[in-house]
Amino acid sequence: KIYSEDHEWIEVSEDGKIGTFGISTYAAERLGDIVYVELPELSIDIQAGEAIGAVESVKSVSDLLSPVSGKVVQTNAAVEGKPATINQSPEGEGWIAKIELADKGELETLMDEDAYVKFIKEES
Amino acid sequence: MLLFRRDLLRVNPIKHIGRRKITTSSFLTGINAPVQSYISRSNDPYLNLSIEHYLLTHTPPDSTILFLYVNRPCIVIGRNQNPWLEVNLPLLRQEHERHQGHINNPIEAGNTDAETNCQPAEEGQLIDLVRRRSGGGAVFHDLGNVNWSVTCPPALFTRDKHADMVAQALRSLGGSRVSTARVNQRHDIVIDVRNENRGYKSAKVSGSAYKITRTRALHHATCLLNSEYLEDIPRYLHSPSKESIDAKGVESVSSEVANVRVSFDRFREAVRGEFEEMYGASGGVAELQTVGDELLEIEGLRKGYTELQSLEWKYLQTPQFTVRVDVPDSKGEGNFFQLRVRHGLVEEAAVLNQHKEVVEGFENYLGQRLHEISDWSRVYEYVGKDLADLEMLTGGHEPGQFQIVGKVE
Numbered sequence: 001k002i003y004s005e006d007h008e009w010i011e012v013s014e015d016g017k018i019g020t021f022g023i024s025t026y027a028a029e030r031l032g033d034i035v036y037v038e039l040p041e042l043s044i045d046i047q048a049g050e051a052i053g054a055v056e057s058v059k060s061v062s063d064l065l066s067p068v069s070g071k072v073v074q075t076n077a078a079v080e081g082k083p084a085t086i087n088q089s090p091e092g093e094g095w096i097a098k099i100e101l102a103d104k105g106e107l108e109t110l111m112d113e114d115a116y117v118k119f120i121k122e123e124s
Numbered sequence: 125m126l127l128f129r130r131d132l133l134r135v136n137p138i139k140h141i142g143r144r145k146i147t148t149s150s151f152l153t154g155i156n157a158p159v160q161s162y163i164s165r166s167n168d169p170y171l172n173l174s175i176e177h178y179l180l181t182h183t184p185p186d187s188t189i190l191f192l193y194v195n196r197p198c199i200v201i202g203r204n205q206n207p208w209l210e211v212n213l214p215l216l217r218q219e220h221e222r223h224q225g226h227i228n229n230p231i232e233a234g235n236t237d238a239e240t241n242c243q244p245a246e247e248g249q250l251i252d253l254v255r256r257r258s259g260g261g262a263v264f265h266d267l268g269n270v271n272w273s274v275t276c277p278p279a280l281f282t283r284d285k286h287a288d289m290v291a292q293a294l295r296s297l298g299g300s301r302v303s304t305a306r307v308n309q310r311h312d313i314v315i316d317v318r319n320e321n322r323g324y325k326s327a328k329v330s331g332s333a334y335k336i337t338r339t340r341a342l343h344h345a346t347c348l349l350n351s352e353y354l355e356d357i358p359r360y361l362h363s364p365s366k367e368s369i370d371a372k373g374v375e376s377v378s379s380e381v382a383n384v385r386v387s388f389d390r391f392r393e394a395v396r397g398e399f400e401e402m403y404g405a406s407g408g409v410a411e412l413q414t415v416g417d418e419l420l421e422i423e424g425l426r427k428g429y430t431e432l433q434s435l436e437w438k439y440l441q442t443p444q445f446t447v448r449v450d451v452p453d454s455k456g457e458g459n460f461f462q463l464r465v466r467h468g469l470v471e472e473a474a475v476l477n478q479h480k481e482v483v484e485g486f487e488n489y490l491g492q493r494l495h496e497i498s499d500w501s502r503v504y505e506y507v508g509k510d511l512a513d514l515e516m517l518t519g520g521h522e523p524g525q526f527q528i529v530g531k532v533e
Contacts (some may be wrong), residue, residue, distance in 0.1 A: 006338060036373050036443060049338065058205050058283065059260035059311065060334035078403060080372070080444075099488040123279070 002107060004067040004114035006049070011093055011101075012107065018097065019068055019099045019107075023055070024079040026120050028090035032059040035048045039075040040097045046096060048106050053096065055086065064096060066109045073076075142301060148421045154413065159403045164193035165416040169254045171198065174429040175419055176344065177257055180275050182424070183416075184340040189275040190399045192392060192412070196264040197353065198252040202260040204373045206442045207293065208365050208494075208517060210262040211253055215360060216520035220250055229371065242338035251521050255438050258344060260333035261376030262361055268351035270388060274397055281341035283311045287332055288349065289402060289486030293394035294384060302384050305329070310377070313347070317382045324352050327382035348383045349391055357381070365447070365516050373443030373480055417471060439495040440468035441521060449513040451475060455511050459483060461503060461511070465494050475506065 007027035010019040014104035028034070040052040052072070059088045077099045079085050086094035101107075111119060134432070154160060160183070163301065165171050172193040177190050201210050265271065274286040286308045294305035294313070304316040313330035325359075332345040360522070362513045363369075396412060412475045420426045431437050447463040457479030473489040486502050500514045 021382055034145075038204065054203075056259040058259075059202075059332060060283070060336055061203050061257065061259040062336040063338060104246070 002110040002112055003119075004065070004110055005064045005119065006067070008065060008067045010067045010107075010110065014041055016104060018073065020095050020103050021067055021097060021099060022095040023064070023086065024088055024116070025090045026033050028087050028094070031055065031060070031062060034086045036085050037079050037086065037096070039080055040064070040066075040072045040073055042075060043098070044072055045102075046072060046099070048051060055083070066099065067110060068099060068103070070099040070102040073095050074120070085100055138483055146415065147221075148418050150163065151359065151415060151419060152422070153415075155179065156187075158184070158187050160187065161190040161399060161412045162192070162415050164191070164413050165411040167194060167196040167267065168417070169195040169198045169252060170429055170432045170500060171417055171420070172271070173254070173256055173432060174425050175275055175415060176275075177428050178209065178340070178419070178422065178425040180337065180340050180342045183275065183292050185341070187278055187386070188277075188280070188403050189273075191273045191275075191344075191397070192411075192495050194267055194269065194388070195264040195271065196252075197264075198254050199262060200254045201262045201263055202374050202376075203257055203441070204259065204333075205255070205262060205376070206369065206371045206373055206445055207253060207255075207439065207520070208442075208447075209363050209369050209371050209445070210376055211520070212360055212362055212364065213253075213518070213520045214516045216251060217518060218255060220520070223250055228258070249443060250507045253438060254432065255441060256333065258333040258335040258342065259374065259411065260331070263331055263346055264351075264353060264357045265346065266351050266353045268346050268353070268522075269389055270349055270385070271344060271363075272347060272398070273342060275293075275340055278336060278341045280301065281336070281343070283332070283334065283343070286312055287313055287330070287345065289347070289398045290330065290395055293398040294386070296394050296398070297390055298385055299463065302386060303434055305384070310379075312379065313345075315382060315384060320509045325380070328379040329382055329384045331379075347391065348381060349386055349388060350383050354381060354383065368447050368513050369445055369447055370448065371443060371444075371445035380416070383452065391399070435493075435495065435519070436468075442468050447513075447517065449511055451507045451511070456483065461507070461514075463489075463494070468493055468495065470494055470497070473503075475503075 001009050003009050003024055007024045008021055009023040009024050012019045018040040034055050034057045038054040044067045046052050048066060048069045050066050052066045053064040054061050055064060076095050079094055154349055164175060166172060179191060183189055190465060199211055201207060235441050272290060282456055284307050291305045291307050291313050294302040301315055308314050311332045312328045315328040316327050317323040317327045319325040329344050330347040332343060334343040340416055355421050420429060444466040448529050449461045456477055459475055463473050470489045473486040475484045477483050484506055488502055492518055498518045502509050
């Protein structure tokens with residue numbers, strides 16, 4: 001599992017083709033109670049860093065930014081029905097979408113868990 | 125003692141002040157400054173929200189921006205809200221239809237609902253339904269309400285920071301009413317007002333919403349100065365379809381509201397002063413710059429302006445929901461008509477029995493935009509009577525949108 005500076009995580013499948021992404025535990029805690037998730041559109045091509053959906057918590061709409069480029073192949077209907085799942089399990093059941101990776105090289109720009117923990121400490 | 129004449133309040137308080145007006149080209153240069161402050165001379169809610177969104181998306185990541193604007197009467201719902209659930213659409217629709225002279229429309233003539241029994245709207249006083257890009261609940265804007273917003277780097281952002289700034293501005297004006305201004309747990313500004321028992325209770329004067337992007341955080345909020353609509357607000361924000369709808373998304377929390385009874389000029393100067401104190405040290409712009417519809421020359425801004433006015437944005441952006449209307453027992457005990465709506469489109473239209481099994485489907489409605497449907501005759505034929513609950517689902521007030529049934533005399 002690796003992390004972006006925008007507090008998203010991505011976990012790549014064993015064959016290296018599909019990345020599952022969501023928001024980090026730190027981000028979920030900072031957002032507070034999530035009441036609505038606007039999931040990415042299926043089958044659209046996306047660029048790394050692009051806003052592909054949004055979450056709403058405590059009167060705030062926050063963009064969901066894709067950590068990688070590629071195509072959205074699946075979204076998590078469970079979080080649409082029950083947005084609190086993201087608060088309960090941001091890096092597990094609360095995943096947001098699966099993306100078919102366009103450029104594996106992009107993964108190298110992301111942080112491993114240790115680097116991310118350090119990044120959060122510096123940021124706050 | 126404050127008395128207001130309606131004709132006085134119709135005048136845009138901003139139009140008559142001699143602020144520095146800027147051209148579009150100097151605006152585009154100015155948006156690179158570290159601290160900026162603007163005031164709009166327009167009352168157009170779509171334009172003001174679009175200017176605000178342009179500032180959110182086009183100013184440098186480390187800059188801080190104050191923006192003040194006053195909108196003509198309108199209902200503004202949050203990005204993830206359901207207009208059928210939050211707004212009295214039949215009331216808006218009726219006001220618009222009356223205004224257009226569709227008084228003989230049989231749909232309307234048959235409607236004796238007290239809730240929609242209102243005076244014909246006057247020119248320029250029709251109320252718009254607006255969906256903003258930020259979160260939160262439904263609010264009512266009018267010329268007696270000022271909207272303030274601060275856009276800043278996300279690292280500086282907290283939900284209370286700028287609400288505290290405005291509460292401080294209000295307190296600085298003195299007087300027993302505004303001196304009690306404070307931010308509550310919902311990040312709203314409240315003041316103490318007299319209650320029925322000659323004691324005090326708190327009432328909301330300013331409600332907040334936020335939009336956070338990769339590089340920026342926007343906090344915008346209302347502030348009720350001298351709104352004439354306080355008593356009308358519940359009528360506009362009460363949906364007659366509430367009981368029939370089960371929705372995802374964000375539901376509003378209603379609060380008791382009050383005016384701060386401060387003039388626009390005093391509010392503006394107090395907020396500008398607090399903003400300057402907070403950010404002026406970093407080379408601030410002290411003077412508010414006046415902006416307006418000339419900014420529609422900017423393509424990106426105009427694009428957002430068009431999108432906000434579109435029916436797609438107002439209605440199809442609605443989170444999925446289900447409408448359930450009981451039908452007479454003669455069609456089977458516990459049967460009900462159900463509509464499943466996703467992205468504003470009808471995904472299922474059927475009469476179900478108490479075991480939720482489909483008894484009769486109505487395929488002709490599938491894929492249709494709910495706000496455009498005004499003809500439910502197929503359902504009525506099956507059920508054997510008209511269902512008032514379905515009539516109320518037609519969209520609010522878009523001119524030329526409605527099918528006129530029968531002969532208009």
